[in-house]
Amino acid sequence: MAENETVQPKGSTVWKWFEKCPTNGRKAICKLCDRPQDRSGGSTTNMIKHLENVHKINPGCRKRPHSSPQKQKELRPPPTSESRNLDRLFTEWVCADFQAFQVCENEHFKRFIKALKPDYI
Numbered sequence: 748m749a750e751n752e753t754v755q756p757k758g759s760t761v762w763k764w765f766e767k768c769p770t771n772g773r774k775a776i777c778k779l780c781d782r783p784q785d786r787s788g789g790s791t792t793n794m795i796k797h798l799e800n801v802h803k804i805n806p807g808c809r810k811r812p813h814s815s816p817q818k819q820k821e822l823r824p825p826p827t828s829e830s831r832n833l834d835r836l837f838t839e840w841v842c843a844d845f846q847a848f849q850v851c852e853n854e855h856f857k858r859f860i861k862a863l864k865p866d867y868i
């Protein structure tokens with residue numbers, strides 16, 4: 748037997764949960780609970796209500812405002828460039844001041860760098 752696809756209104760996803768009643772064309776059978784739903788006039792409103800109220804299913808047939816597609820993008824500079832810049836500045840400073848090599852081992856200096864950028868060391 749051929750399926751009655753043409754009878755079903757196109758674009759109505761509610762038919763995923765219903766099938767046409769074989770004995771009464773005005774009714775649709777809920778596949779979940781086998782209860783017939785009146786669909787007189789070809790309206791799927793009763794079927795949608797049945798899904799929502801009885802099975803807590805939203806068939807997505809009702810128009811609802813779309814959620815805003817705009818999502819706030821986190822604007823943060825790539826971490827590599829920042830640390831690379833720090834490396835460059837640090838190297839420049841070390842080259843400019845020979846004493847810096849000894850300062851590198853200084854605990855106070857390490858604390859200073861750590862306070863400046865905790866994840867640098």
Ligand SMILES: [Zn+2]
Pocket residue numbers: 777778779780781782797801802
């Ligand atoms: Zn049902």
